Amino acid sequence: MSNKYIGKAVKRVEDKRFITGKGKYTDDMILPGQTYAYIIRSPYAHAKIKSIDISQALTAEGVVAVFTGDDIAQSGINGVPAGWQVNFKNGDIMKEPPHPLLVGTGSTVKHVGDAVAVVIAESKEIAADAAELVEIDYEVFDAVVNPADAVKDGAPLVHESAPNNIAFDWEIGNPKAEVDEAIANSHHVTSLEFVNQRMVPNPIEPRSAIGLYEPSSDRYTLYTSTQNPHLIRLLMCAFVLGIPEHKVRVVGPDVGGGFGSKIFHYTEEALVTWCSKQIERPVKWTSERSEAFITDAHGRDHVTHAEMGFDKDGNVTALRIKTFANLGAYLSTFAPAVPTYLHGTLLQGLYTTPKIHLDMTCAFTHTNAVDAYRGAGRPEATYLLERLMDLAAHEMGVDPVELRLKNFIPPFDGVNQPGYQTQVALQYDSGNYHEVLRRGVAMLGYEEFRKAQAEAAQSNKLLGVGFSTYIEACGIAPSAVVGALGARAGLYEVGQVRVQPTGKVSVYTGAHSHGQGHETTFAQVVADKLGIPLEDVEIHHGDTETVAFGMGTYGSRSLAVGGSAIVKSLEKIIEKGAKIAAHKLEANVDDLTFADGKYTVNGTDKSVAFGDVALTAYVPHNYPAGLEPGLDFSSFYDPANFTYPYGCHIAVVEVDKETGKVSLKRFIAVDDVGNVINPMIVDGQIHGGLAQGIGQALLEGAIFDENGQLINGSYMDYCMPRADDLPMFELDRTETPCPHNPLGVKGAGEAGCIGSTPAVVNAVLDALWSGGFGHVKDILMPTTPERVWRAMNS
Amino acid sequence: MEEAIEILQNGSYAKVLGGGHSLVPALKLRLNAPETLVDVTRIESLKGIAIEDGTLVIGAANTHHEIATSADVHNTLSFLAKGASAIGDVQVRNKGTIGGSIAHADPSADWPALLLAADASIVIQGADGTKTVAAQDFFTGFFSTILEESDIITQIRIPIPPEGTKSTYQKFVQPASRFAIVGCAAVKEPSGATRVAFAGVSDYAFRDEAVESASSSGASAEEAASKAAEGVSIMSDHYASEDYRKHLAKVYARRALVEVS
Numbered sequence A: 001m002s003n004k005y006i007g008k009a010v011k012r013v014e015d016k017r018f019i020t021g022k023g024k025y026t027d028d029m030i031l032p033g034q035t036y037a038y039i040i041r042s043p044y045a046h047a048k049i050k051s052i053d054i055s056q057a058l059t060a061e062g063v064v065a066v067f068t069g070d071d072i073a074q075s076g077i078n079g080v081p082a083g084w085q086v087n088f089k090n091g092d093i094m095k096e097p098p099h100p101l102l103v104g105t106g107s108t109v110k111h112v113g114d115a116v117a118v119v120i121a122e123s124k125e126i127a128a129d130a131a132e133l134v135e136i137d138y139e140v141f142d143a144v145v146n147p148a149d150a151v152k153d154g155a156p157l158v159h160e161s162a163p164n165n166i167a168f169d170w171e172i173g174n175p176k177a178e179v180d181e182a183i184a185n186s187h188h189v190t191s192l193e194f195v196n197q198r199m200v201p202n203p204i205e206p207r208s209a210i211g212l213y214e215p216s217s218d219r220y221t222l223y224t225s226t227q228n229p230h231l232i233r234l235l236m237c238a239f240v241l242g243i244p245e246h247k248v249r250v251v252g253p254d255v256g257g258g259f260g261s262k263i264f265h266y267t268e269e270a271l272v273t274w275c276s277k278q279i280e281r282p283v284k285w286t287s288e289r290s291e292a293f294i295t296d297a298h299g300r301d302h303v304t305h306a307e308m309g310f311d312k313d314g315n316v317t318a319l320r321i322k323t324f325a326n327l328g329a330y331l332s333t334f335a336p337a338v339p340t341y342l343h344g345t346l347l348q349g350l351y352t353t354p355k356i357h358l359d360m361t362c363a364f365t366h367t368n369a370v371d372a373y374r375g376a377g378r379p380e381a382t383y384l385l386e387r388l389m390d391l392a393a394h395e396m397g398v399d400p401v402e403l404r405l406k407n408f409i410p411p412f413d414g415v416n417q418p419g420y421q422t423q424v425a426l427q428y429d430s431g432n433y434h435e436v437l438r439r440g441v442a443m444l445g446y447e448e449f450r451k452a453q454a455e456a457a458q459s460n461k462l463l464g465v466g467f468s469t470y471i472e473a474c475g476i477a478p479s480a481v482v483g484a485l486g487a488r489a490g491l492y493e494v495g496q497v498r499v500q501p502t503g504k505v506s507v508y509t510g511a512h513s514h515g516q517g518h519e520t521t522f523a524q525v526v527a528d529k530l531g532i533p534l535e536d537v538e539i540h541h542g543d544t545e546t547v548a549f550g551m552g553t554y555g556s557r558s559l560a561v562g563g564s565a566i567v568k569s570l571e572k573i574i575e576k577g578a579k580i581a582a583h584k585l586e587a588n589v590d591d592l593t594f595a596d597g598k599y600t601v602n603g604t605d606k607s608v609a610f611g612d613v614a615l616t617a618y619v620p621h622n623y624p625a626g627l628e629p630g631l632d633f634s635s636f637y638d639p640a641n642f643t644y645p646y647g648c649h650i651a652v653v654e655v656d657k658e659t660g661k662v663s664l665k666r667f668i669a670v671d672d673v674g675n676v677i678n679p680m681i682v683d684g685q686i687h688g689g690l691a692q693g694i695g696q697a698l699l700e701g702a703i704f705d706e707n708g709q710l711i712n713g714s715y716m717d718y719c720m721p722r723a724d725d726l727p728m729f730e731l732d733r734t735e736t737p738c739p740h741n742p743l744g745v746k747g748a749g750e751a752g753c754i755g756s757t758p759a760v761v762n763a764v765l766d767a768l769w770s771g772g773f774g775h776v777k778d779i780l781m782p783t784t785p786e787r788v789w790r791a792m793n794s
Numbered sequence B: 001m002e003e004a005i006e007i008l009q010n011g012s013y014a015k016v017l018g019g020g021h022s023l024v025p026a027l028k029l030r031l032n033a034p035e036t037l038v039d040v041t042r043i044e045s046l047k048g049i050a051i052e053d054g055t056l057v058i059g060a061a062n063t064h065h066e067i068a069t070s071a072d073v074h075n076t077l078s079f080l081a082k083g084a085s086a087i088g089d090v091q092v093r094n095k096g097t098i099g100g101s102i103a104h105a106d107p108s109a110d111w112p113a114l115l116l117a118a119d120a121s122i123v124i125q126g127a128d129g130t131k132t133v134a135a136q137d138f139f140t141g142f143f144s145t146i147l148e149e150s151d152i153i154t155q156i157r158i159p160i161p162p163e164g165t166k167s168t169y170q171k172f173v174q175p176a177s178r179f180a181i182v183g184c185a186a187v188k189e190p191s192g193a194t195r196v197a198f199a200g201v202s203d204y205a206f207r208d209e210a211v212e213s214a215s216s217s218g219a220s221a222e223e224a225a226s227k228a229a230e231g232v233s234i235m236s237d238h239y240a241s242e243d244y245r246k247h248l249a250k251v252y253a254r255r256a257l258v259e260v261s
C-alpha cells in the first residue's frame, strides 16, 4: 500500500491515443477480404411487406450477397431477446415479441428504420448503390407513437400478441389504498402532469460491427462498439444464433461513448456474424448518423401524472404516481428494467415520505426501442420528485430549500447507524443529505440572489433559481437481488491481476471503458495497493478472449464493482507474495508488513521488494514448499448492495420576457460519489453528465410526427448542448464512503445527468413566478423559447 | 474560369461546388447526384475583398470567416462582418462561401438579408457573358434564384453608404443548426432613409417596406417595428410556429432599429 496515486488528479493515460487520433475503433479495422453491409430500412413506421425483389441488386457489379428476412427465418433464427423479465401485476410474464434481425415478406415493419434486407458488397458505396435497386412493396398502416395513446382501445397495434400495446403493467410501494387514503387526508396536494421527453443518446462514434467467421477453426469473432462484450456474447450465442460460446470471441475495442445506448445487444451484431458465416468473409456494418437516430435505442419517454401530499406543517405525507412509459417497438436488452426497478425504487428520493405508490404501464409504440440512457430510470424519478418539491413550495408559499431540509432523511453513515430502508425496496447505504444542500445554497449566495431576482422582476430579463437534490442507485448490482427482480444475468464483476515475472502488472477487467478513464483510475488503485509506479500497470478490457468474464460498464458500476473485483485479486496477490517474501527473508509471514512496494520484517530493516517476490514466483528455485509457482489471481466480486451517490444541483437562469429565451447563468453541483480515486476524472464525469442533463432541460428531444417519422433526426434539427450553451460549472463535493465495498466508492458516471435536469426547469419556472406568471405549473422539455413565451402569454 | 463555364455547359450534369457545406450534405443524403463537381473556390477572380470607387467588392468564393475578419468590411459596412461571424460555427465559417450561400438561397440563411439591406448587386458570369443583378431581383423564392444551371456568381458589389450611416444585424438562432429563426438587418443613413431586411421569416429573404417607410419617415423604433412581417407568408417549424416567428420578427426589428437610431 502507498499513497502516491489514489485521490490525485493523475492525467488520463488513454488520452494520448484519443487526442492524437490514434484510438482504434471498430470502423478503423480493415480485415483481409472484408465486405461491407448496407442495411435497407423501412421508411414507414407500420407497414406490411408485400414483396421484396432483390434480383437486380444481386446482379450489380461488386455485390457479394443480398439477404432478406426470409433467409434468416429459414436458418431458424428467432430474433434478439430482452435481458430482463418483468411480470404483469397479476403475475403473467411480460409480452416479449421477437425482434427479428430482418423483417421478412408478409410480416410487418414496426418502426421507421426497422431492418428489411442487407446488401453486402466489395465497398460501402457499391452496397449503398445496389440497395437502391432492391424493390420493396409496402402496405402502409396507421402508427402510434405516444405511450399514453398507444394503450387506448382502438390504437394501431404494434404486436398482435400484446393487446392494447401493453408490454406489462407494474407497481411498487405501499398498498395503493393506503396511499390513496394518505393523499385524501393531506392538507395540501401538489399535482403535476408532465412528460419526460424522449432523448437520443448520440455517442460521437456511431455503432459499428464486424462479423468474422473462420471456416478453418469454425470460430467467430465479432468486433463491435459495445459497452459489454461478454453480455453480447452470452445473448448472441445462447439466445439468437445458437452458437456455442467457446466458439465465439467478442471484442469491444476503443469505443467512442455510449451513454447506455451501447449496452444492448443489437440485431446488427447478430446479423453481421450470421452473414459472415454465409459468405465466409468478414462483414462490416457502420451506422450512418441519420441511421443512428432511428436505430439506436433512445432514452426516457414517460408520460406522468404525479401527486405529492403534505400535512399542514409541510411534511410530505404521500406520493402517488401514474406513468406510461414508452418501450418502442421491441424490447431492447434492459428496457423492461429501466422504468421499473431502476425507476420505481428511487421514488423515495431523499425524503422520509411514508407512503409511496407507482402505477406503471409500459407500452409498445411504432418507434425505435427505448432503453437505458445515462441515469436510466433514476433521472425520471429525480425529475418527478424535484419538480414536485419546487412546485409544492411555490404553491404553499414556503421556501424550496426549507421544504427539502424539513423532509430529508436524517444523516446516517451505514456503519454506526443502519442503512435507511425505503418504502420502495432499497436500503440506502450512507449519506448526509442536509450537508450537500447547505453547501450548495452557500455557494449560491441565496439571500443576495433573491434580492437580485426581485430587481430583475421589474425588467425584461427575469431571473430564476431552481433546486434539485437527488439520490441514485449505482454499483449495479447484487446478483441475488436483481435475479429475484427478473434479471437474466448476474451483475457481479471479474478482475484478474497478473503479475509478470519482472513485477510489471497486467490487469484484466470485465468493465469496459468508453470514455470513463478506467485505464487510469484502475491503474491508480493497483499501483498504490502494490506500491509500484503507475507505468508498471496496464489495464486490459473489452475482449472476451483475454478477460475471463464480465458484465460491462453501465449504471456507474465499474469502479464500485469492477474495481472491487480487482482489489480482491490484489489482496490474494499480496497474501501469496508474503509467503514468498517470508521464505526469502527467513521470517514468519505474520511478522511481515507490506508497504511502499516491499515486504519488511517488523522492527528490522530486512525487506524484499515486490519485484523480487514476483521474479521468485516465476523462477521458483528456492521456494516455499508446497506453494504453487506464479503470481496471478482472478476474482469475482458480487456487491452486497447498490451504492447510493447523492447531491444537490442548483441552476440560475435568465429568461428574456420578450422572446422566452432561457440563458443558463450559473450551475452549482455538490455531489457525493463516495471516495474519490481521481478527482479530475470525477469532475469530468460530472461535467459531461451536467451537459447532458441540461441538454435535456433546454435543448434536446426527439420529435416524432403522428406517422412515426422522426422529424428532427439530424444535427441540423436535434440540438445537442455545446460548450457555449453552458456556463462554467461551480463544483464541490462531500465524500461519504460507501460502507460495503473495499474502496468506499459509489460511482460518478450518471450523477450529473440525474440531478441537473429538474434544477434547470425549476429555475425557468421560478423566473416566471417571480415575473408575475405564478399560474404556470409546467413547461414541456426542452424549454424552448417558444414554449416559455407561450407559457407567459397563455 | 473559362474551363469552369465550359464544363458547366457541356451537357453532362455538372454543379458548382463552393465550400460544400450545403451541397455535400445533400450529396451524402443522396438528394442530389451530379456527375461532375466544379470547384470554383480556387479561381483567382472569385477571391479577394477590395474597395473600388466607393464600392465594396467581395469575391464570391470568399469564406464567411474571410469576410468576418476583413478590415475593408469592418471599416465600411461592419454589420456584414457581424452577420458573417454569426453564421453557423467555426467549421462552417471556414469553408462556406458567400457565393454558395446566396446561390443556395436557404430561407434561413443570413447573407440574403444582409445583402438586401446593404442594397448589394450580384455579378454573374454565364453562357451569355456577364451580368449584374440587384439583390432585390436575385432571390425569387424558397431555395430559388434567377441563376441558370451554368451560371457562376463571381462578385458581390456593395455601395459604401454615406458617412454616419448606422447598420446592424440582429439574429435569433435556431440552436441546433445556428441558422436564423429570425435575422434582421437594418441600415439607416444620416438622411433617415432606412432599409430593413429579414432572414428566416418567410420563404425567402425580403425587404420589409412597411417598416422601412415608417422608419424612414421618422416613426419610433417601436412603432416602425410593429409593422414588421405583415402581409407575408410566414414559415413554421418545431422551433418556431407562425405566430411566434412573427412576434420575434417585430421584437428583432425593434432591437435592430434601436441600434441604428
Ligand SMILES: Cc1cc2nc3c(=O)[nH]c(=O)nc-3n(C[C@H](O)[C@H](O)[C@H](O)COP(=O)(O)OP(=O)(O)OC[C@H]3O[C@@H](n4cnc5c(N)ncnc54)[C@H](O)[C@@H]3O)c2cc1C
Pocket: B015, B016, B017, B018, B019, B020, B021, B022, B023, B024, B040, B060, B061, B086, B087, B088, B089, B092, B095, B096, B097, B098, B099, B100, B101, B102, B103, B104, B106, B108, B109, B110, B111, B151, B152, B153, B154, B177, B178, B179, B180
Ligand atoms: C452546420 C451548419 C450551420 C450553418 N449555419 C448557417 C447560418 O447560421 N447561417 C447561414 O447563412 N448559413 C449557414 N450554413 C450554410 C453555410 O453558410 C453554407 O456554407 C452556405 O449556405 C453554402 O455555401 P457553400 O460555399 O458551402 O456552398 P456549397 O454547399 O458548395 O454550394 C451550395 C449551392 O450553391 C452553388 N454554388 C456555390 N458557389 C457558387 C457560385 N460561386 N456561383 C454559383 N453557384 C454556386 C452550388 O452549386 C450549390 O447549389 C450552415 C451550414 C451548416 C452545415
